[in-house]
Amino acid sequence: MKKIFLFCLLLLGGLSTSAWASCSFDSGYMTSQLSMSLPATISVPADATPGTELWSSGWVAASGNNITCNSNGYVSGALAAGIGAAVPGFTNSSGYPSVFKTNIEGIGISVYWCNNASCNPLYNNVTPIPSLAWSVIGTQYPLKNSWWVRLVKTGPILNGGQLQVSGTSTVSYQNLAVTQLTFTGATAVTSRACEINPDSQSITVPLPTVLRSDFPSGLGVLADNSKARAFKINLRCDNGVKVWYQIDGTTSGNQVLSNASGAGMAGGVGVQLFYGDASSTLVQPLATRALQTTTTAANQAVSIPLAAKYYKTASGMTAGQVAVTATFTLTYE
Structure with a gap:
């Protein structure tokens, strides 16, 4: 009598996740980190209208880095956890929400990022980082990272206090966090009247x-x-x-x-x-x-x-x- 043996062979395997990475740092590079100090004090004129700029950092350069991407995708940005929702009525020239809530009612914050050495001096023409959606292709990107932060009056400031921004704002190419911004210190907010x-x-x-x-x-x-x-x-x-x-x-x-x-x-x-x-x-x-x-x-x-x-x-x-x-x-x- 012939006996037939049946068996199943289960082959388990996998590929390193690095092989699927869309973007990665070139040798010697890592996530660019910038720590920005908030102004120690802001004295707000009581008759300042919504939209009045209370403080501006201008473009502040961070360290650059080189990355290589092997597939198509997008750039994205995320605000720090201590920054709230968009303030209605504040948009840039392209219609993107541009001012976001802080922990002080009546004061909002704008955060911008630039990836080259010739950053636009007109903040209203720069895409706020939550709206970043630029295309990424399979190529090398030599990045020059700069950040611009503004504090803006958005309405009545009923109570002053200490303005603080916790957490980290991040810009990513595909899955790769290429640069991050954190804030240090706190701003004492008073109203002049x-x-x-x-x-x-x-x-x-x-x-x-x-x-x-x-x-x-x-x-x-x-x-x-x-x-x-x-x-x-x-x-x-x-x-x-x-x-x-x-x-x-x-x-x-x-x-x-x-x-x-x-x-x-x-x-x-x-x-x-x-x-x-x-x-x-x-x-x-x-x-x-x-x-x-x-x-x-x-x-x-x-x-x-x-x-x-x-x-x-x-x-x-x-x-x-x-x-x-x-x-x-x-x-x-």
């Missing part, structure tokens, strides 16, 4: 009663300083604040505020403002932004001195009340 004193938030300046004979024969300001009234706009500001102000109102020309119209109102007369006290001859321009001071101490008192004087605007003056309104706009940076 001014506050108008309660006595200056709404000011009424009572002018004295005058006679037509008090005015000059021609058009112009009533020169008797005893008929003028001085007043001040008072505020307190943080240290390092540039305090600007502007006064606007309806004018009849010659920097003169027009009198209100209607029954009982005087005609041919307005009010002109002067910078300084009642004796000042320095006309305060209307609709013009002016720098008052730059503060040098915390909680510094700032006072803007002004004086109101009658001004004859027409030869045919008529008796009545005089009431003008002006709007004071404060800006600081």
Whole structure:
């Protein structure tokens, strides 16, 4: 009797994963590492608009490296774990999300990377690393690694604190992490601001009663300083604040505020403002932004001195009340 033996031979084997690697470092090269220090402090002007750049590193060069890829694929980028989601409304010129959340509400961060020696100086034309999707082919790549980081105001900064970014941002060619960026330190975030004193938030300046004979024969300001009234706009500001102000109102020309119209109102007369006290001859321009001071101490008192004087605007003056309104706009940076 013939016996037939059946058996199965199971062949187990494998290939080294390195044989399948899409990209690898050339001899002597490894992942390029850059450690970037965050600014120690940022003082944010309270009136800074969303999109205002608070800090910029510019292009910072890291070490270069050479890699070789043996198949087609893509470049990709990943932000550090301490960087949040994209902030709506912030995109670069190609429409890619460009600003991402930090741990401080109202401050976002942008991270860019460049692989050559001639990096684009216009950050808005650079692809943010989460949107990197460049094609990779089977060839050698000599990489010149540079990073650019920006901090941007994205909205109201309700609370300051310490801005920190944990983790590592990475750029990869296929499966290979070619360069990484980490942040060191923390940024103390403060907001620079001014506050108008309660006595200056709404000011009424009572002018004295005058006679037509008090005015000059021609058009112009009533020169008797005893008929003028001085007043001040008072505020307190943080240290390092540039305090600007502007006064606007309806004018009849010659920097003169027009009198209100209607029954009982005087005609041919307005009010002109002067910078300084009642004796000042320095006309305060209307609709013009002016720098008052730059503060040098915390909680510094700032006072803007002004004086109101009658001004004859027409030869045919008529008796009545005089009431003008002006709007004071404060800006600081």
